[in-house]
Amino acid sequence: MKKVIGLLTAVGLITAPLANAETVTVSGSTSVAHVMEVLAENYQASAGATVEVQSTGSSAGIRAAKDGTSMLGMSSRNIKDGELTDSTKEIVIARDGIAAAVNKANPVQDLTQEQISKIYRGEIKNWSEVGGEARPIVVVTRENGSGTRGAFEDIMKLQRTVNGHKVSAIVPTAQVGNGNGMIKTIVANNPYAIGYISLGSVDDSLTALSVNGVKPSDANIASGDYQIARPFIVLKNNDAPQSATKFIDYVMSNEGQSIVANEGYIRVQ
Template sequence: MKKVFGLVAAIGLMASPLTYANTTITVSGSTSVTNVMEVLAETYSKETGINVEVQGTGSSAGVRAAKDGTSMIGMASREVKSSEVTADTEIIVMARDGIAVTVNNSNPVKNLTKDQIAKIYRGETKNWKEVGGENKPIVVVTRDTASGTRGAFEDILNLKRKIKDMKVSTITPTAQVGNGNGMVKTIVANNTFAIGYISLGSVDASLSAVAVEGVAATDANIVAGKYQIARPFVLLVKKDVAKEARDFIAYLLSEPAQKIVVAEGYIPVK
């Protein structure tokens, strides 16, 4: 997915219209971060006339793009390990987000423990009646392996194990795979007995977010440290990245941009 903002809006909006005429700021990575980044990029382009190209390619691809310099700015929706980047890569948190565990609106299950969720995703708990629901098989929905949401979800719920010094996922191989928050939402919203996980900022009336350990998935509970399935929205840049990219990052951390972060359903860092 690729969107380019600000190709036409330059004239009359910049003090020096030709300053960045041939410059495009390239941003790629997490599809979760892409949702809010597209809004921020469009706003920035309208105000400055600078082109910002945003691509949702997945967190792992975003980390690689920043490391390799194929994008000015990489995006990840999980913690980034120092082993994944080079010494000249900076990691900047631009917002925070919860991962909502979601069920169909008709599902009577409204609360699950972390252990219950983990057992469902490992395929150990197979029927809703085992967690207080109907006597129906659980349809497990997960994200693709490049997803930062999946990586964070696996880390938080210990859904990985080591095999020959390599960490591999323990999510049941029978799980349906949704490529992005939108696809997971569609599957869960249309299957009475499905369970999935999506960015908290993507939750809407089409499905329900369950409480985890009795704590509702809300911004306030994440800020307070009560809701435990949460992760950062991370930007990655080379230390010698172009000034235009630096200026855009400064904008993303500014008060006006952080207000947009809030309006889009995410948690600001300022």
């Protein structure tokens, strides 16, 4: 009996480190992934755990959390009815604005929400109609399934109903970029382009427009004055392993939320 107990103890000592070292898998929104990768890197350094972050898009992240193919899912849009089961919990880890961005050479600095919507519907086609040069507007959008696109369409009312189904109202001639980085590259290299990206991804390569006279800033998003904004959501099933729960606890801690703020997003606690 002593030998059996000794063997079980040895097995326990061998397997315990493996359990503790279980890799936390996170997949979904490319926008959320931007800050999630930084959170994962810092968590790994402090906790000695491994976190793998994959940018697959919000819709894919929601499915992954629901199906259990990923421990955690990421979404940068609100979750629709029927997308999740009752056992899946939504956790808002940050808030982010969506910036309408133009080339640095573009003299237009401010548009109304209605003007932006009309540009994306193809109803305003020339920059001269909104105070710019007499040049055609090059509309740039995100790919289907993108949480940023879904949130942008909802907020800007860029959807229409066809045969009882909601479809995008964005002009079909719009250029499509996969991810914030691609949108930035397209707009930064075309003086007549307009695109939309996560506010946390804005840099000196382009200009983030004021909307209705309100600049896209953390303070204006927090106050509700800048209205093109959305939540960053992490999805976790009730049966997710303890390692995933511990990582989420870190994300929601003061240290994790400080990283959120340092990366240009709005902390939620």
